[in-house]
Amino acid sequence: MNMLLIPMALVLAVAMIGSAALALFTSTRITAVLASGLVSLFASVLFLLLAAPDVAMTEAAIGSGLTTFLFVFVLSRIRRESDQ
């Protein structure tokens, strides 16, 4: 069990830093929003490995769910209005 956890945490850490870099350096806003949602999603799995199931649930529902939805909503409003 313990043998598998550490490589898994390493993979998660690399994935999170990669998604964060994508969120910072990509050229389109919508990719950045989705990549930052991905950071939260990986973070919630990492919380599960850190023996914090409560925090993992909160991060998955709020951090990666509702936050991403809010961003996408505001972005779509802004895109529609700048097209006019």
Add this chain to the structure above:
Amino acid sequence: MSMTSIALATGFALILMGLYGALTHRDVIRMIIGFTIADAGVNIVLVAIGVITGREAPILDTIAPAEAAQRIIDPVPQALVLTAIVIGLGVTALMLAYAYRLFRFRRSLDISEYRDLKW
């Protein structure tokens, strides 16, 4: 190398990357994204500090209450982070509302075009 150190290093790296994004981008939405990444990093650091290697989550369904003190990890940082995540969404929503308001005001999300308070 342990779980705690991996999580701590990731959290610190995310804080730095998020702050870098928030400070260097000129687009308001990208700045807010930087803040949410830094937020996730802070939460990871806080949870990682409560971890004790070889122990379990603070839920006493399979652990007898009498031996809880030897088998669970520190529950206090988890309670803290739980509230921090919820407040984080509130802060993000506020920032987005102001960003949208700014956009309505001048049809632009570029922070360098807002020079009213600049001297």
Add this chain to the structure above:
Amino acid sequence: MNLARNTIVVVLLALLGMAFYTLFAGYVPDESLNISALYYAENTAAETGAQNVVAAIIVTYRGLDTLGEVTVLFLTAAIVGLVLAESRAPKKAAGHGILPPGELLTTGARLLVPMILLFGAYVFINGHLTPGGGFQGGAILASGAILMLLADPGKRFSHGLISRIESISGLAYVVIGVIGAIWAGGFLDNAILPLGTFGSLASAGAIPLIYALIGLKVGAEFSSMLQSFEETEDAA
């Protein structure tokens, strides 16, 4: 100018990174629980009857903090509503959601929304036994509200209902706290109801009740926040 600013930012972040590095290098993990965590680990089961120690801390031991936090969330929802009030669409202006919903989304939402709401209620009622609780359940309720908004963008669900749910649950939360201060050990003490059998659904005194109230309040606050965003209209 731009280059100079970026250089300053990088230098500042490098300094911060050095501070983080010393924290990281000098960090020694605890071998055992510290004093407050030890108290919670040893006494939660006997004092509150909750299986989930985190839930016991949030609802009972640090209940006042949670009340403050819910208040902060309420203020945020109110400010979001205020900031966006100027761009609010008139009441009859329908169909300015993201996209017009298809048949699939409308029908699927009709099937899924009750289940999502039920699942949210399940999560916050079982908060004292399993992972989960008021905040997670509230977020799940709010995602049900998102689905409703997406499936029928023209329709408004009533502001009155949301704010009534929100204020009634907030009021009941404070009243339960005051009852605890009168009849039991202190403000928000959960011992006003019998503690019950350890591990059953109807146990842990007032914790399931308070967590359900927190869930309703958080769900109503998130929903009103989302609705404020949804009700904006295009600039003329």
